[in-house]
Amino acid sequence: MEEQFAKLHLQNQLCFPLYAASRLTTQIYGPFLKELDLTYPQYLVMLVLWEHQVQTVNQIGNRLLLESNTLTPLLKRLEQKKLISRMRSETDERSVIIRLTDRGHLLQTRAVEIPDKIINSFKDHSITEQEIVLFMHTIKKVISLLSNQLQMN
Amino acid sequence: MEEQFAKLHLQNQLCFPLYAASRLTTQIYGPFLKELDLTYPQYLVMLVLWEHQVQTVNQIGNRLLLESNTLTPLLKRLEQKKLISRMRSETDERSVIIRLTDRGHLLQTRAVEIPDKIINSFKDHSITEQEIVLFMHTIKKVISLLSNQLQMN
DNA sequence: TATATTTGTATCGCATACGATATAATCTTA
DNA sequence: TAAGATTATATCGTATGCGATACAAATATA
Numbered sequence A, B: 001m002e003e004q005f006a007k008l009h010l011q012n013q014l015c016f017p018l019y020a021a022s023r024l025t026t027q028i029y030g031p032f033l034k035e036l037d038l039t040y041p042q043y044l045v046m047l048v049l050w051e052h053q054v055q056t057v058n059q060i061g062n063r064l065l066l067e068s069n070t071l072t073p074l075l076k077r078l079e080q081k082k083l084i085s086r087m088r089s090e091t092d093e094r095s096v097i098i099r100l101t102d103r104g105h106l107l108q109t110r111a112v113e114i115p116d117k118i119i120n121s122f123k124d125h126s127i128t129e130q131e132i133v134l135f136m137h138t139i140k141k142v143i144s145l146l147s148n149q150l151q152m153n
Numbered sequence C: 001t002a003t004a005t006t007t008g009t010a011t012c013g014c015a016t017a018c019g020a021t022a023t024a025a026t027c028t029t030a
Numbered sequence D: 001t002a003a004g005a006t007t008a009t010a011t012c013g014t015a016t017g018c019g020a021t022a023c024a025a026a027t028a029t030a
Helices: A016-035 A038-053 A057-062 A069-078 A103-112 A115-124 A129-151 B013-033 B041-053 B057-066 B068-080 B104-113 B114-122 B129-151
Strands: A054-056 A084-088 A095-098 B054-056 B086-090 B096-100
Touching: A016 A038, A016 A115, A016 B013, A016 B041, A016 B129, A038 A054, A038 A057, A038 A069, A038 A103, A038 B013, A054 A057, A054 B096, A057 A069, A057 A095, A057 A129, A057 B013, A057 B054, A069 A084, A115 B129, A129 B013, A129 B086, A129 B129, B013 B041, B041 B054, B041 B057, B041 B068, B041 B104, B054 B057, B057 B068, B057 B096, B068 B086, B096 B104
Parallel strands: none
Antiparallel strands: A054 A095, A084 A095, B054 B096, B086 B096
8 A cells, every 4th residue: 555645744754853853842941941031042042152152153153053144133132131242353344253241151050950951851761861862863963964965055 | 071061062952953953954845845835834734734635723733733823824824825725614613624725735746756855865874774763763752752741731 | 501611713922044135344366 | 456256244024933812612510
């Protein structure tokens, strides 16, 4: 019973699980990030800055695979919240340098509890630690594969 | 060198790879879906309808894990493109029944080529078929785990 | 059976994503 | 070194996502 359109069935799609899992994960973060008054993408930018302190818009974009059309408005919102500062580079006036403010730095001490809370959400008898490690390994390969592919265009 | 904030490093986050992989995958679909004048979420709705023909908004939402606040505007756009029809149920006036139009049906014959094209994008020496199968298996468990968890609230 | 609760859609507001395009600064190169 | 190409951001328009809320229809229950 080889159906002509079987490849179009939702269950057989590789893409939909990624889409669904990504949205669900973001929703899991929801309540924790609300306490910090951050959206999920804003949290990702803060993660980059907590790790690297000073970054151009471009550098943040390279790490998160986002372009300025997404980042610029988002960064302006973080600036309004006084978590970061935006300043034109003096050596290259095209670049905008993003820095953490004191307030932005301070937020890290509150965010530090989040990862453990999230990991608890993922803990489950049906999924082993080993399985998650392997999963992470594969998804990182998928990311580099796809981003290389999109680069070429 | 156990760093105090190591768990906040992007590389150690479980969530970011899902977010990045999902967006990259959607981008891979871009050119193929553009030929059909569909966005990626619109394509997902069409997949559901090609498989099931008649569905309420709710049923579509259950399959895609989306609510009416996302689906209603999206479905109206598909209606404008004359791919679907929307009609209040006569047996339960709260429900809206979504049906494929002839045009919507016809589009399936053009969409059928997409999955193979996408699979080609994923083909790579660094990832085995076996690995993808395992990956799909795990991500489906993650989805059911997280959606159960979110259900409880 | 009248009232309370639940259910199914829809609306609103805000924050992404992202293609397309604009603009200024920097770099290349003839 | 002047013109053309490239680079780094920004702007604009459209389409999601999603929390909060509204509203009517259906169901449950006292």
